[in-house]
Amino acid sequence: MRIRVLCFLVAAVTLCLIGATAGAIQLVYDNFDSYAVGAGVPTGWTGVFNTGTNGSVVELVPGSGDRQLKLHDDNGNNGYMGYARKTFPTVSATTGSGTGKVIFQADVAFAQNTAAWMVTLGNGDPGSAKYQAARVQFEGNIAWETGGGAGRLDWMKWYSGGANVFELFQDQSDPLNPSYVGGVDGSGVPTTWYTLRIVINVGTNPIEVDGVTVNPKCFRVYFGPKGGPLDNLDQYAASVTPGGLPFYVNSDGVQISSISSLAFMTSNKKVEPAGDMWIDNVSVTGDVSVTDCATIADAKNTPNGSVVRLTNKLVTAGTDQLTGGFFYIQDDTGGIRVRPMPAVAVHQGDKVTVSGALARNSEAGVYVKRVGEKEITGPTEVEITQGPFPLPKPTALNNKAIGGGNFGPMEADGYVAQPGAYGGDGDMGVPVGTRLQVPAPGVCNIGRYVRAFGRVVYSDRQRNPGTGGYFFFIDDGSGVLDGTHFVPAGETDYQKGIRVYCRNLGSRLDNIEGKYCLVTGIVGAIGAYDGAVRWASSDWQYCNVPVIRPVEEVYTDTNQNGVYDVGEPYIDSNGNGVWDGIIFVP
CATH class of the missing domain: 2.60.120.200 (Jelly Rolls)
Incomplete structure (x- = not known):
């Protein structure tokens, strides 16, 4: 079934990369x-x-x-x-x-x-x-x-x-x-x-x-x-x-x-x-004109402010799986966040044709220069072909590889199109308002559907019952520092590991420290000053924090314990023979 949702289209000056229409x-x-x-x-x-x-x-x-x-x-x-x-x-x-x-x-x-x-x-x-x-x-x-x-x-x-x-x-x-x-x-x-x-x-x-x-x-x-x-x-x-x-x-x-x-x-x-x-x-x-881009990489290489159209792209994370009202699409060249306004319901496994303006935005959808994600945003036009279509197999990454380096050209504001994940503090002699981080090494994978593994070394909900946020850190031994420069209460060193940034998963995040976790989701990037990153210091506002936004394949919770258990029925949407989501192992 095809559904055309007009969330209204944001427009802009654009370069003709693949082809353009005006009106x-x-x-x-x-x-x-x-x-x-x-x-x-x-x-x-x-x-x-x-x-x-x-x-x-x-x-x-x-x-x-x-x-x-x-x-x-x-x-x-x-x-x-x-x-x-x-x-x-x-x-x-x-x-x-x-x-x-x-x-x-x-x-x-x-x-x-x-x-x-x-x-x-x-x-x-x-x-x-x-x-x-x-x-x-x-x-x-x-x-x-x-x-x-x-x-x-x-x-x-x-x-x-x-x-x-x-x-x-x-x-x-x-x-x-x-x-x-x-x-x-x-x-x-x-x-x-x-x-x-x-x-x-x-x-x-x-x-x-x-x-x-x-x-x-x-x-x-x-x-x-x-x-x-x-x-x-x-x-x-x-x-x-x-x-x-x-x-x-x-x-x-x-x-x-x-x-x-x-x-x-x-x-x-x-x-x-x-x-x-x-x-x-x-x-x-x-x-104004709309530029048709053949691939997501083409879109990410198009200047911010341009209006692009991506056709028949697979949804790897739906609006019902994430906080913030956005979703992610992916093709062979990469993934990108789509933030439709007003809100529209899109589900994992759908295919969409989407048009909208490109912007480098924070978690909250606000323009930023040195951090955040390049996304398709503003009033948009989304045409949905309901799935589920087969998902790609998630790319397995070790903790050090999550996020990767910069991607794309320098934009008109003088900053790179997609800032890479945090890889170092940069020149500490430069004022914080203009300082640049050292980007992480490797290929940028922000926006891509991935799988990662590690031991749970910190759970905010477990450390702060009743008030903690729905995130935890995993560490596979890489000892990654994510750029938040966050020191847990009662400790003296920066927290190591990759932040798994969840929607409300309730009691599923209780008593998980020390367990091993296999998580499937989308690589995101959040400015360390962003309100979504708890306890972040504004002194580190130039650091682009890599996160995993977990997404789960649909399953039947037969024992009603709020978590997936081996043997429970699920939809194997990518045909890899296992359930994809958050799996904790003692």
Whole structure:
């Protein structure tokens, strides 16, 4: 059975390695439903806040599963802007079909209309107007522009005389139109939701969207009640051109030529009343190209930020076997992590055709330079052919070989595409913020399906009952140091061995120290600063820690003891005649 799951496609500038197709694809989509309530600004977003401003994931109707991003600004002696920012690979006239079309849309609501909020699209720090192309403002009770005030909307035109210049959207026949209202019911749920849509042309030729022309370096703004018709606000702007509103002219006297981020921002009008803004269903689409890669090695050699498509690849670890919502695919050239957003269920033994943007990310899906794994990430398109198809036999590795060295070219940020596993501390005379580890020797096997053996020399759950993490170390006599520089309580030396990084396996990890373990899983790499690596010191944040993410073949737990026992039925998905998983031997 083939299942096509559209998790929305992240796009970017790409090089044509094998073949490329162009067209409008999804750059960003986030409805916030997959994040934990109260989680702060969620994974993949950057929150820059100061005293009095903050952001968090909320569920306005408890138990509904429908979640939103909420920003708060108390405006108490706060003359600075806070923001939640989402970046995406650059779109310009040179990407994809060359049209430079970008379409942003989001649903927004407000607790009141007396505190101002902003939405901006550009290519840099939104705290600096010089990096913005299009900015729409929901005014508060202190006007940004003549005639403005609570409940009004305006846009930012240019920089002149040492200040930004704004222009009010105002219907000359109805001076209070357009406007917005705020308010919440007795449960604190906003009573009115709106939809904001911005159509941008960052290209060099006019484009047409829904029958309306948008000239180069111009944009159009649409606004109205969520689920209802959207009004074109351009008609209410005095400076509108036949092709839309012109891009902001910054302090350098120029308009930017690319779009790579969006931001929702608080106001710096510090004497306004406190305010709340809710955000949902954020979407950005653009015209870019997708590179078809024949192999996973081809994909890993493609620059980060590129959008690639891998066809008919085997899933070696499913989303139900791992924490983090990601899965792994493999072919003869290697394996790679896929992090679909929103989440999609993929199982070991399925085959997938997957498209998405390449990035070097941490365990949590955050961009990193010196550590982590190269992965396919962001809103993706996943076409699933349900299995189980035969798995490859796991590659047997001794502890020293797990992880291996660097792989791939230097990326545009000046760091290698796939950093190898930790092999040494590097030059200790270099500041920790720029220090590089010595990569491990050997061929990189990060992302590959493997088998390893060793004696359990440390179990975090066993050492810390009730609070310990679900990981343990095995050592086959190699005495590997993994780069965390972790010293167990009561000991004086760094822990040796390879970390087996499990999902919640409960009592299966009790009383395992001293036993021998045969483990089958995926080689992963985690930055030593990453929160997933317990007790890691930030001083070692440049060390890329090799881990094994165990995966188990499906079995029937006939005696219901929570572990696989020899003789219990199982699916031999790779035909090697033995059960693959975690096997402890006294």
